[in-house]
Amino acid sequence: MEQIKKIENVEENFNLNRSTDKNNKSILLKRARAKYFTLGLMFGLVELKSELKKSYWNTYYCASTIEHDGNKLKSKYCKNRWCLVCNRIRTAVNIVKYSDEVKSWGVDKYFVTLTAPTVLGEFLKNTIDERLNVFQKIMRVFENQKIKFIGIRKLECTYRPLTNKFHPHFHCIIKGKVEAELLLSEWLKRYPDADIRGQNVKQCDDNTVMELFKYFTKLISSGYDKNSDNSPGEYKRKIYINALDIVFLSIRGCRTFQSFGFKAKKIDESKIETVQVDEICDKIQYYYWEKELSDWINKETGEFLTGYKPSEAMKGLIDNISNSETISKQYGNDIEEITKQCCNNIVSIVQ
Numbered sequence: 001m002e003q004i005k006k007i008e009n010v011e012e013n014f015n016l017n018r019s020t021d022k023n024n025k026s027i028l029l030k031r032a033r034a035k036y037f038t039l040g041l042m043f044g045l046v047e048l049k050s051e052l053k054k055s056y057w058n059t060y061y062c063a064s065t066i067e068h069d070g071n072k073l074k075s076k077y078c079k080n081r082w083c084l085v086c087n088r089i090r091t092a093v094n095i096v097k098y099s100d101e102v103k104s105w106g107v108d109k110y111f112v113t114l115t116a117p118t119v120l121g122e123f124l125k126n127t128i129d130e131r132l133n134v135f136q137k138i139m140r141v142f143e144n145q146k147i148k149f150i151g152i153r154k155l156e157c158t159y160r161p162l163t164n165k166f167h168p169h170f171h172c173i174i175k176g177k178v179e180a181e182l183l184l185s186e187w188l189k190r191y192p193d194a195d196i197r198g199q200n201v202k203q204c205d206d207n208t209v210m211e212l213f214k215y216f217t218k219l220i221s222s223g224y225d226k227n228s229d230n231s232p233g234e235y236k237r238k239i240y241i242n243a244l245d246i247v248f249l250s251i252r253g254c255r256t257f258q259s260f261g262f263k264a265k266k267i268d269e270s271k272i273e274t275v276q277v278d279e280i281c282d283k284i285q286y287y288y289w290e291k292e293l294s295d296w297i298n299k300e301t302g303e304f305l306t307g308y309k310p311s312e313a314m315k316g317l318i319d320n321i322s323n324s325e326t327i328s329k330q331y332g333n334d335i336e337e338i339t340k341q342c343c344n345n346i347v348s349i350v351q
């Protein structure tokens with residue numbers, strides 16, 4: 001029981017000291033927000049002629065019914081990578097699985113970013129496969145030199161709407177400075193054309209580790225510099241739906257998250273999916289997601305499960321989901337100029 005409470009608190013905000021009831025309400029609210037957002041995303045994705053259409057529909061129905069049995073709330077989850085409801089759970093699972101080990105490295109841990117040139121959507125799948133392969137080859141270099149290589153690596157892919165190019169890259173937490181630097185130098189040997197400014201080895205703390213565990217938190221455009229007048233306003237906080245589809249197709253079947261050199265803790269993931277509540281019901285109650293009300297409703301009693309109300313900003317984000325192909329058409333030859341002005345802008349998509 002303690003273990004479950006601990007995990008739920010972790011899902012909430014990684015703070016283990018808050019009261020359970022308050023925490024669980026907060027978890028439910030955040031699940032409602034994740035459900036609302038994911039649903040908006042799926043509306044866009046199912047409209048595309050994608051090979052993933054069926055899977056997008058599965059996500060559409062993820063956690064659409066919640067069962068209140070005893071003091072537990074249960075549901076069925078789609079477990080797809082683009083589902084924010086499932087990714088919140090996945091993040092909590094990762095934290096429990098890996099955080100004790102990573103904490104035990106103390107200050108001897110390094111955050112390593114490995115990048116290489118950006119590519120057009122049509123080359124993304126092959127590029128990702130190749131980079132994953134290169135990472136495996138580097139692991140073999142460590143093995144051959146009998147150097148213990150301990151860490152976690154995560155594949156992310158960002159999208160740059162103005163150039164319509166994708167940027168798959170790795171973020172890693174590595175134990176030991178020498179090992180972290182060796183990883184980077186081996187990477188650069190294989191990608192001599194990689195922009196050196198993109199590569200990074202820096203000592204990190206447990207907060208950085210927590211960021212790495214988060215899935216899908218950066219789905220939305222990171223936006224232009226708010227203080228810059230040169231930034232075309234329409235690119236602020238946007239979702240480019242066809243770019244997302246390209247990324248999801250390209251990472252299908254890929255191992256985006258990998259730990260190496262240590263054993264992850266074994267856990268029962270279903271315990272993290274279940275939310276405990278103080279209120280105990282003697283008869284099973286069902287709550288159904290109502291899109292218009294953005295909440296799960298008990299049809300017998302009319303009771304709302306979470307009381308979630310999407311903010312105007314959230315509504316705006318969903319209402320303005322864009323197709324990135326329209327951007328190049330809109331800006332035509334000015335694209336290079338705009339890119340220069342806003343060269344740091346990227347849209348982070350997926351882990």
Ligand SMILES: [Zn+2]
Nearest residue numbers: 062078083086
């Ligand atoms: Zn899901």
